[in-house]
Amino acid sequence: MDILASWIERFGDRQVLAAGGLVIGLLFGFLAQRSRYCARAAVMECCEKQPAVRTSVWWLGFGACMLGVQLLVLAGALRPEVSRFMAQPGSYSGAIIGGLLFGVGMVLAKACAGRMIVLSGQGNLRALLAGLIFAVAVQASIGGWLAPLRRSVAALWPVDPGPERNLIHLLGAAPWLGTVLAVVMLASGVALFARHHRGRWGLGLVAAGAGLCVPMAWGFTQAVASQSFEAIAVQSLTYSSPSAEWLMRVLSSDSAASFGFESGLLPATFVGALLGALLGGDFKLEGFKSENRLGHYMTGASLMGFGAVLAGGCTIGAGMSGGSIFAVSAWLTLAAIWVGAGLTWKAHKAMGWAV
Numbered sequence: 001m002d003i004l005a006s007w008i009e010r011f012g013d014r015q016v017l018a019a020g021g022l023v024i025g026l027l028f029g030f031l032a033q034r035s036r037y038c039a040r041a042a043v044m045e046c047c048e049k050q051p052a053v054r055t056s057v058w059w060l061g062f063g064a065c066m067l068g069v070q071l072l073v074l075a076g077a078l079r080p081e082v083s084r085f086m087a088q089p090g091s092y093s094g095a096i097i098g099g100l101l102f103g104v105g106m107v108l109a110k111a112c113a114g115r116m117i118v119l120s121g122q123g124n125l126r127a128l129l130a131g132l133i134f135a136v137a138v139q140a141s142i143g144g145w146l147a148p149l150r151r152s153v154a155a156l157w158p159v160d161p162g163p164e165r166n167l168i169h170l171l172g173a174a175p176w177l178g179t180v181l182a183v184v185m186l187a188s189g190v191a192l193f194a195r196h197h198r199g200r201w202g203l204g205l206v207a208a209g210a211g212l213c214v215p216m217a218w219g220f221t222q223a224v225a226s227q228s229f230e231a232i233a234v235q236s237l238t239y240s241s242p243s244a245e246w247l248m249r250v251l252s253s254d255s256a257a258s259f260g261f262e263s264g265l266l267p268a269t270f271v272g273a274l275l276g277a278l279l280g281g282d283f284k285l286e287g288f289k290s291e292n293r294l295g296h297y298m299t300g301a302s303l304m305g306f307g308a309v310l311a312g313g314c315t316i317g318a319g320m321s322g323g324s325i326f327a328v329s330a331w332l333t334l335a336a337i338w339v340g341a342g343l344t345w346k347a348h349k350a351m352g353w354a355v
Contacts, residue, residue, distance in 0.1 A: 004016070004223055004224065004227055005227045008224065008227055008228060013224055013227075013228040013230055013232060014258060014259050014260050015259070016224060017221065017224055017232070017259075017260045017261040017264070018259045018260060018261065018263050018264035019264060020217075020220045020221070020224070020261060020264065021217075021260070021261040021262060021263065021264025021265035021268065022264035022265075022267075022268040023264075023268070024213055024216050024217050024220065024237070024265065024268075025264060025265040025266065025267070025268030025269040025271075025272060026268040026269070026271060026272040026275075027209070027213055027216075027272060028210060028213040028237060028269055028272060029117070029118060029121060029268065029269035029270060029271065029272025029273040029274075029275075029276065030272035030273065030275055030276040031206050031207075031209045031210035031213070031272075031276075032114070032115075032118050032210045032269075032272075032273065032276075033118050033121065033122065033272070033273040033276035033277055033280070033282070034206050034276045034280060035057055035061070035203060035206040035207040035209075035210055036054065036057065037057060037058060037061055037115075037118075037207060037210045038054060038058065038111070038112070038115050039058055039106070039112050039115070039315040039316075039319065039337070040106050040107065040110065040111060040112055040115065040315075040341065041054035041055075041058070042054055042055040042057075042058040042059070043103075043106075043107075043337075043338055043341040043342065043345070044107075044341075044345065044355060046338075046342075047341075047342050047345040047346070048345075051196055052192055052195075052196055053196050053197070055192070056189070056192040056193040056195070056196045056197065057193070057197075057203070057204075057207045058207075059185075059188070059189040059192055059193075060186075060189035060190060060192070060193045060204055060207045060208055060211070061189075061207040061208060061210045061211030062185070062189065062211055062320060062323075063182070063185040063186030063187075063188065063189035063190070063208075063211070064186060064189070064207075064208035064209075064211035064212050065211035065212065065213075065214040065215065065320050065324050066181070066182035066185050066186065066211075066323070066324050067179070067182040067183060067185070067186045068211070068212050068214065068215030068216075068324075069182070069214060069215040069218055069324035069325060070178045070179040070181075070182040070324070071179065071182075071215075072215055072218060072219050072222075073175070073178065073179075073325070074175070074176065074178075074179050077219055077222060077223070078215075078218050078219060078222050078234075078325075079222065079234070080166060080325035080326070080327070081163065081166070082225075082234050083234050083235065083322075083325060083327070084233065084235065084312070085165060085312070085322045085325065085327035085329060085330055086161060086162070086163070086165040086166060086325075086327060087161050088161055089158060089159070089160060089161055090158070090159045090161070090165065090312065090329050091153075091154035091155070091156075091157060091158050091159060091310075091312075091329070092157040092158075092159055092328075092329060092332060093153060093154060093155075093156035093157035093158075094150075094153060094154040094157075094310045094311055094312065094329075095311050095312065095318075095329040095330075095332040095333045095336065096157075096311075096332055096333075096336045097153055097156075097307075097310060097311075097336075098153075098306070098307040098308065098309070098310030098311025098312070098333065098336070099307065099311045099318075099332065099333040099334065099335070099336025099337045099339075099340060100307070100336045100337075100339060100340035100343075101303045101304075101306060101307030101310070101340065102303065102304050102307030102308055102311060102314060102315075102333075102336075102337050102340065103307075103336065103337040103338060103339060103340025103341035103342070103343075103344065104300070104303050104307075104340045104341070104343070104344045105299070105300040105301065105302070105303030105304035105305075105307060106300065106304060106315070106337065106340075106341055107300065107341050107344040107345060107348070107355065108296040108297065108299055108300025108303070108344065109130045109134075109296070109297050109300030109301045109304060110126075110127075110297070110300075111127055111130070112304070112314055112315040112316070113131075113134060113239040113240055113243065113304060113308060113314040113315070113316070113317075114237075114239045114269070114314065114315065114316040115127075116128075116130055116131040116134065116301075117131060117239060117266065117269050117270050117273065118269070118270075118273040119273075120270060120273070121269075121270045121271070121272070121273025121274040121276070121277055122273060122274070122277040122282055122283055122284065123277065123283050123284050123285040123286060124286045125285065125286060125287045125288075126286065126287065126288055126297060129297065129301075130297045130298070130300065130301040131243065131301070132247075133297075133298055133301035133302060133305070134240075134243055134301040134302075134304055134305045134308075135243035135244050135246070135247040135305070136247065136305065137301065137302045137303075137304070137305020137306050138240050138241065138243050138244040138247075138305040138306075138308060138309055139244040139247055139248060140305070140306075141305060141306045141308075141309035141310065142241075142244055142309055146306055149306075150306065150309055150310050153310055154310060159329070164328075165327060165328055165329065166325070166326055166327065166328070167326040167327070167328050167331060168326050170328060178326055182324075190204070193207075211320070213237060214236050214237050214316075214320050214321055214324055215236075215324070217235070217236040217237050217261070217265075217321070218234070218235075218236045218321070218324075218325075220261075221233065221234050221235050221236070221261055222234045233260075233261075235261060235262075235321070236317075236320075236321035236324075237265065237316050237317065237320065237321050238262065238265075238313055238314070238316065238317030238318075238321060239265075239266060239269070239314060239316060239317060240305070240308035240309060240313060240314050240317055241262060241309075241317075242262040242263065242265055242266040243266065243305075245262060245263060245266075246263070246266055246267070249263075311329075311333040311336070312329060312330075312333065313330065313333065315334070315337060318330045318333040318334065319333060319334035319337065
């Protein structure tokens with residue numbers, strides 16, 4: 001803490017936050033690329049009733065994420081009640097409807113928000129284009145022409161800030177229940193991984209490392225907030241608002257937000273994925289082919305952008321970051337994403353389209 005305080009005094013809290021975002025983003029981008037960490041792939045496997053090869057990777061990483069975060073909470077190094085998931089007004093209608101829209105878009109665009117950045121680092125130009133459209137849709141939903149619609153949907157079922165936003169508190173359970181549930185989730189993830197990846201524990205460690213980037217971010221921003229004299233948002237990995245932030249920074253630096261954790265996170269994730277692709281021999285420029293549907297990518301990215309802002313995050317920003325602190329809205333979002341993706345898969349199959 002003394003070192004962190006000296007860094008904040010010397011460089012400023014915003015610069016320290018941005019540096020932390022760079023380090024954690026670089027690590028997450030590299031590990032997510034090497035482990036092929038992807039929520040969409042997990043959903044598609046479940047829909048197709050295939051062996052849980054990709055699902056086990058995602059589940060193991062999520063389990064490691066949950067346990068890491070809950071251990072921080074148990075140790076007093078993280079206060080979930082000060083996060084935006086619980087300290088700010090929210091919307092359960094936004095979480096549900098936004099999650100459904102995000103799930104639909106995730107299938108159409110063939111990646112979630114974080115995965116698009118990783119795929120872009122691998123040279124996938126389809127993901128890069130979808131990511132740009134996603135950023136435009138996010139900005140339009142935050143303060144543009146989609147904002148009135150977002151506010152109208154969010155107003156259907158608003159929820160006030162408070163402890164009732166915490167699932168553990170809502171159940172009337174002791175705080176240590178979160179740690180117990182996280183242990184169970186990680187243990188099930190390890191068992192599932194061992195079943196489908198015999199002897200590939202290197203891959204398991206990489207997947208777990210990707211998941212542990214979430215508690216790293218929570219713990220880092222909480223530590224900076226405790227040392228700073230300014231109001232610092234305690235947050236973790238998220239890729240919706242940083243996408244819009246960087247879009248506005250590129251278009252007009254005067255209207256962009258000040259540098260902070262999120263500003264370092266997004267470009268570093270791209271660079272980390274690029275390094276992983278180059279070291280693993282996965283880098284390859286890929287454009288659109290005749291069988292790829294440009295309209296699907298554009299529609300999917302737009303739905304994800306609007307859905308992410310409405311729901312308060314994506315599969316990583318809400319599902320993992322919010323889910324790991326047992327925020328009710330985050331779990332509603334994650335469940336809605338899976339349902340939306342599953343229904344879209346079913347519609348594709350009914351129409352004879354490739355998923």
